[in-house]
Amino acid sequence: MPPNPRIVKAFKAMKAIGIDEPTTKPVLKRLLKLYDKNWELIEAEDYRALADAIFEEQDAQVSGSGSGSGGGTGAGVSDNGGSFMSEVGATDETEPPFKRLRKGHAGETSSPSANCNSWLPGVPLIKPKEEKEELPCTNYTLQSPDKRRLESLVTLPHNHASNMGKQPNHSHELLVVDKNLPPESLSPQNRHAYKGKEPLVPQFAVKEKRPMPGRASTGVVFKDPVVESRNALVPKENANDTLALVVHKDEPFTDNMHQYLPLAVFPPGLLAIEGPSTDSESMGKRDALLSSSPSHILAAEYKSDNGHSSSQNVANGEVPIILEGSAANLEIATSTMGEVKIYLSCNSIIGKPNCHMPTQEELLKSVEEKCLRSYKILDPNFSVMKVLKDMCECFLELATDSSRHSQEESLLNVTPRGNLLKKPAAYGGVGNSSPATNTSNGSVHASHVDVVAVPEASVLSQQNMLSGNEAAARGCSENKEGQGLRDLELCDSVAISECQLTPDEFRSLHCMNDITKAEEAVEIPWLNEITKECLPRFNYTPRNLVFQNARVKFTLSQIKAENCCSRCVGDCLSSSKTCICSLGTMHGFAYTRDGLVKEDFLEDCISMNRDTKRQSHSFCSDCPIQRAKGDGILEPCQGHLNRKYIKECWIKCGCHKLCGNRVVQRGIRYKLQVFFTPEGKGWGLRTLEKLPKGAFVCEYAGEILTTKEFFERKMEMSRDNKKLVCPAPLDAYWSSKSLKDEEALCLDATFHGNVARFINHRCHDANLIEIPVKIETPDDHYYHLAFFTTREVIALEELTLDYGTEFDDDTVDAFKCLCCSKFCRDMRRSNGKYVLKLHTLVFLR
């Protein structure tokens, strides 16, 4: 009979860890009996149960007791060398070795079937059936970038009580040993705990070796009351089964000494109550936790150089001494129970006299204040606990995303070392991001930043620090007669406002953040570092709303079979079949697969806008504007610029919402910010990330008014000495054919509008262009006004549009143009004759 391949494999596995076949055989036989031939249990975790049982037996032999300790597999089962499979059915109900994994926990029961997988992919760990009364998390794997080190480390439940002068029931103290050491080189006390290749419980792999300083080493544990309830991180004298997170210097197998300062431990319960501060109940709970008596919160666990362990309350002024190395190191430990522990070793306090350990509450408050000041994080809900919680959650996400890396890589690389806590929470970014660099005053340099997901208040500071070239690139220096200098001065003068706001002011500034009220897919914050002015009141609407009489009917019957691609599926842009929607216009699809307007189409639109020679106009015989003015004088039509348009797939098309021919209808995608301009233009809109040429930024959304309604509204407003914000006629298709009043439409964003209402004017070389887009209806009198970039726009650059205003036209009440463009059409600026006129129909051409 050929040898059972499973048996052969078991032998091999044991051999790999230095256990020969004769030693393995009897134990394996006994295990098979015990597990009723359930090979899965034996094979689990690289034959961990088998290895465990063998060590158990060796331990027993060393101690001469004849039976394994702690309910082990027992000894004395004879190895008769026969076929294992024929020997099943033995009656000795010895406890399975899995139970040993939790040895030391009073009243604990376990069973072979109680296997659980660690959430770290590929790192299965055994856990007992009942977890309630136990350490919630007895397997901590420190994530280390140092792969080799971690590979060579395995941790053991610490059984060296005698060496340590400690009671042996402190069985969860940790010991770090080199995994590469053969088991024989371990003492029997330790070998019994060498359970296969994977770390055992509790597990605590240390990141890297550090030289031991010639002084006492101290591990400090901030003990959270919540944690205490779960028995983790309690001072040793308070708990028999303490999980001590300190590695002793005198341990024979390592000089890896770490002192960890666990800032926060988030067992699931604590995570659950950590909500945003608006949730008063959660806040209350958290506050209650944080306001526990300091002595309860703060405890320190010391390991001194002489190998003695003691616990101390650091609040009494005794100074822990931390190992040398970098000023602060961040370590993250994870557990099979889904817990993440964060350790911060603060080495820089070494040798500092009169150190007083802060309470956890003090520390969190101080870090929060620092964050608010240094990084201008304006979110009133911001809290360090939240950041830490986010860190834990991100960690869990990354660690459990098996698609990202191989197991080892994810184990090792998910934890950035060092400065993690120094980074502002608001940092992040989309696409390629080169991180902005912090300056000593806490502001941020924006140079060479492609993508800046900027903490709102720091953005202006970034702009203030632009070099001349950068400023030029952003349009501050390209104007006439020293205007660039003036603009730069203006920019410079803004710098003083930086860092002057208190955290409370920052918080209150933030109270109205995200101007979209979550109506858009992205948040759009606002910022004013120039004045105390707040954003004007208006109702944010991401889509156009009919005010009253406008005739905007979206009916399916309007969309004929010949102008919709009902047979398309998925993405029309990548379809091999010709899509009807691409035939509807002269230019085929206007978008590239990247969702950008095609270069030639865009260039055409731009030149038709900028080059008067290429412009053509339509003239109405009975112009709705002249009609609607209602001043009794019916002037001839002034002409309406003919424009190219984009037709997107619409409701009757069969394609996906993510079809490449549906860009504008999917809404704003880029990170934008409304900010107060330093040049005196009032509010403006800018991008917080680099935008490619032809990118859709936003559409102009507002109320759809008939032209008649618009003029009535305008009159009404001017009676109250107010003006409308920025009306835009939808006149691209007005022509000689007579339009009814309810068809001659325009958009007004004064009361209801979107972010486009903050886009300022720039003469000629604006970085945005408006292109009419048909989305719901082929009716020419209604369409969307979408804004696309005319070129690449760098992060923090203001987004501008050429309104088409003729500043020398006395019939138009135009603002004094401060666009800074060298092509500025407002001659009043250069000759000093600044004429302040009421702004009216700037969009009307």
Ligand SMILES: C[S@@+](CC[C@H](N)C(=O)[O-])C[C@H]1O[C@@H](n2cnc3c(N)ncnc32)[C@H](O)[C@@H]1O
């Ligand atoms: C569509 S709104 C833009 C947002 C506006 N800045 C605000 O604070 O609400 C148009 C108004 O902004 C101002 N504005 C826009 N571009 C300007 C420019 N280049 N120079 C001066 N003021 C400008 C004018 O008051 C104009 O009437």
